[in-house]
Amino acid sequence: MDQQSFIQNLPKIELHMHIEGSLEPEMMFELSKRNNISLPFHSPEEVRKAYEFDDLQSFLDIYYQGANVLIHEKDFYDLTWAYLLRCKQDNVIHTEIFFDPQTHLERGIDFGVVVGGIDRALTDGKKKLGISSQLIMCFLRHLDEESAFETLAQSLPYKDKIIGVGLDSSELGHPPEKFQRVFDESLKHGYKTVAHAGEEGPASNITNALVLLNISRIDHGVRCVEDSVLVNQLIESRMPLTVCPLSNVKLKVFESMEQHNIVELLKKGLCVTVNSDDPAYFGGYMNDNFNAIARSLYVTNEQLAQFSFNAVEASFVDDIHKTEMKTQITDYLVQSGVI
């Protein structure tokens, strides 16, 4: 079996995907018409051509603009459903997705409209596609602490639909310590915590997110290699890193996929996982990310499967569900002659 076929059928788990980042240009146009929102582009092709980024900020500027077409509960449903259909194609069996409430609250859209649409699609995803899921809300780190606290308060009536809180947007200039109090409060409400750290920012952001925000996973974290003490700590604690290879190349965290350190991190024994981040903007979904690794870096099928095992370990589901997913991966490895 060639490696591409192995990847296609490997059961996969996604832990780092911003639902607003799965808005494909075609849907952006459809929703702009449906909701009478004007776009600074004339066609989906023109939108795609604009997706050349110099860094994280140049992407975020376009990404927040795109999210303006999302208004009604059905828009959030349609967006999430389209992503779940792509998960099915890529044999993603479980996904834990991010959303950015502040991007929508700022435009006068109700928290319940956003969560309602996403959650209805996730429920259908379980029923009709057999894909399990969790939902994580992210605080935008370029906004202030007060806004994060307000968002936390607005989330509380929907707590049963949200497993945790995260931290995303511009890492440079907005370190984890800015959100220590709101993360403390989130933990008190029973939310799990994760944070983007060590994507564009230094390794010290990872250390501070671990110590001050009590996170259960690090989103990206690829710059941990700049601190060998931290790397050893991550190995020993099995602290998961949700790495996004295509995103990192698109946003110039690495010059090329050949330079990416994901396989090096895996070989060191870190709990690294593969994720798509903002698949509509960065050139692909889960299988595209796995294929990009396989094409540019020397990696065995066993190592590719290890990314899936790591993601099960890092997921926010109970032990019974973890065992079921691990069994699915192991059965696949036996069936394909890898073990």
Ligand code: ADE
């Ligand atoms: N929001 C969406 N994608 C992001 C990324 N890669 N880093 C920070 N914030 C984001």
Ligand code: ZN
């Ligand atoms: Zn991200």
